[in-house]
Amino acid sequence: MRSVYLKSWKKESKNMVEFKAERVLTRFGELSNKGKNRKLFVKQLIANLKAQLSAYPEVKYKNHFDRIMVELNGAPEDKVIDLMRHVFGIRSISPVVLCDADMDTITQVCLHLMQKEEACTFKVMTNRKDKHLPYSSDALNRSVATAILLNTEHKVDVHKPELKIKIDVDMEKAAISTRVVEGAGGFPIGVGGKALLLLSGGIDSPVAAYHIMRRGVEVECIHFAAPPYTTIQALDKVKQLAEILTAYQAKLKLHIVPFTDIQMEIYKQAGPDYGVILMRRSMMRIAEVIAENNKCLALVTGENLGQVASQTLQSMHAIEADVDMLMLRPLLSLEKNEIIDQAKKIGTYETSILPYEDCCTIFKVSNPVTKPKLKIVRLEEAKCDLQDKEEIALANIETFVFPSIEENYL
Incomplete structure (x- = not known):
C-alpha cells in the first residue's frame, strides 16, 4: 500500500500547481526581551513597516505576542520581503503559503516549495492546533519527508537541519514556511529618540x-x-x-x-x-x-x-x-x-x-x-x-x- 502511495507522488510532482505565499511571518528582534513597554515597541515597529511598505496599501498587519503576520493581499512577495528586511526590530522573515488542511495537499505544497531549494538537509515540524484532525503530527511529518526524499536530492537530518519545514495546521487551513530571511535586528527606529x-x-x-x-x-x-x-x-x-x-x-x-x-x-x-x-x-x-x-x-x-x-x-x-x-x-x-x-x-x-x-x-x-x-x-x-x-x-x-x-x- 505504501509503495503505491509513494509512486503516485512521483507522478504528481511533475505537474505541480504554483503555490504562492499569502503572508509573511515577521519575528521580533531584541524587543522580544522587553517588558511593560513592549507594546510601544511593537506599535512603533508596525508603524515603521507601514511607512516602508507605503507603496503597497493592500498589505495588512496582525500583531501576535511574539511576531507580526503581514498579509500580502496580492502584493509581490519578493519586493515586500526585500523592503521588510531593512526594517530594524525584525530578527527574521518567512513567507507563508496557505493551503487546505488535508494531508495530500499539505504534502504537495511542501514538495513544491522544496523543489525550488538547493539540495540540503531538512526537518519537518508540524504543530496541530486542532487535535481532532484525522492524522497525527508524526504521520504528516512522515508523508511530507517521504515525498521530498523520493523527488529531490534533499536529505533528512532531525538534529541539525539546514532547513526547517514548519507546518501550522487547524481543521480548515495549513500555514507552511520553509524560507528564513535574516532581518536587520536591533530596535524599531523611533523608540530611542x-x-x-x-x-x-x-x-x-x-x-x-x-x-x-x-x-x-x-x-x-x-x-x-x-x-x-x-x-x-x-x-x-x-x-x-x-x-x-x-x-x-x-x-x-x-x-x-x-x-x-x-x-x-x-x-x-x-x-x-x-x-x-x-x-x-x-x-x-x-x-x-x-x-x-x-x-x-x-x-x-x-x-x-x-x-x-x-x-x-x-x-x-x-x-x-x-x-x-x-x-x-x-x-x-x-x-x-x-x-x-x-x-x-x-x-x-x-x-x-x-x-x-x-x-x-x-x-x-x-x-x-x-x-x-x-x-x-x-x-x-x-x-x-x-x-x-x-x-x-x-x-x-x-x-x-x-x-x-x-x-x-x-
Whole structure:
C-alpha cells in the first residue's frame, strides 16, 4: 500500500500547481526581551513597516505576542520581503503559503516549495492546533519527508537541519514556511529618540548612521558645504547617501549648511596647524543649535579613534569641550576594514568613494596638531570672528527631505 502511495507522488510532482505565499511571518528582534513597554515597541515597529511598505496599501498587519503576520493581499512577495528586511526590530522573515488542511495537499505544497531549494538537509515540524484532525503530527511529518526524499536530492537530518519545514495546521487551513530571511535586528527606529548625524560624504558617517538607527534612534543629517571649493557633485553625492539610508529609515531630513566664510576666516586668522580643530569646533556649535531646534537629543559622528589627526583623544576632547549636547561615536573602536565591509553591506560604499571632496578634505594642512591643548585652541579661536558668521550660516540653511525620488540605490 505504501509503495503505491509513494509512486503516485512521483507522478504528481511533475505537474505541480504554483503555490504562492499569502503572508509573511515577521519575528521580533531584541524587543522580544522587553517588558511593560513592549507594546510601544511593537506599535512603533508596525508603524515603521507601514511607512516602508507605503507603496503597497493592500498589505495588512496582525500583531501576535511574539511576531507580526503581514498579509500580502496580492502584493509581490519578493519586493515586500526585500523592503521588510531593512526594517530594524525584525530578527527574521518567512513567507507563508496557505493551503487546505488535508494531508495530500499539505504534502504537495511542501514538495513544491522544496523543489525550488538547493539540495540540503531538512526537518519537518508540524504543530496541530486542532487535535481532532484525522492524522497525527508524526504521520504528516512522515508523508511530507517521504515525498521530498523520493523527488529531490534533499536529505533528512532531525538534529541539525539546514532547513526547517514548519507546518501550522487547524481543521480548515495549513500555514507552511520553509524560507528564513535574516532581518536587520536591533530596535524599531523611533523608540530611542532622535539624533543629528554629521554626514560628510565619506565612508564612515553613513555607517555610523546605520549603527545609530539600529539602536532605535531616528536620524537627521547635517552637511557642511563650502562652494565654490566643494562642487555640486560633492553635494549630490551626500544627497544620494541620504537617499540610500531611507532603505532603513523611511523618511530622512538633510540640513545643508553654507560653511565657506567660516572656513576662510579660520584659515586666514588662525595658525594652520589648528585649522581642522577650529573648523570641527565650529561645526559642532552649529550642529548643536540645529539639533536643539529639531528636538534631537544627541550629535553623532563617524569618528574613529586614531584614524586621522582630528580623531585622537586629545583632538576629540578639544573639539567637543564647548558643546553641551551628548556626543555619540558608534564607530570609535572599529578597524577601517570593518567599516568598509559594513559600508558595502548597507549599500553606501560605492557612493562614498566617488571622487568628490568635502570641505574637510579640501583645506588640508601638512602638519596638523594631533595633541592640541584646549587653552591654545581657545586662544587660536579668539583670533577669528566666528560668532556672526555662524549666525549667518544658521540663517541660510537648506533642508531636504528624502526620499525625494522613486529610486532604489541598493
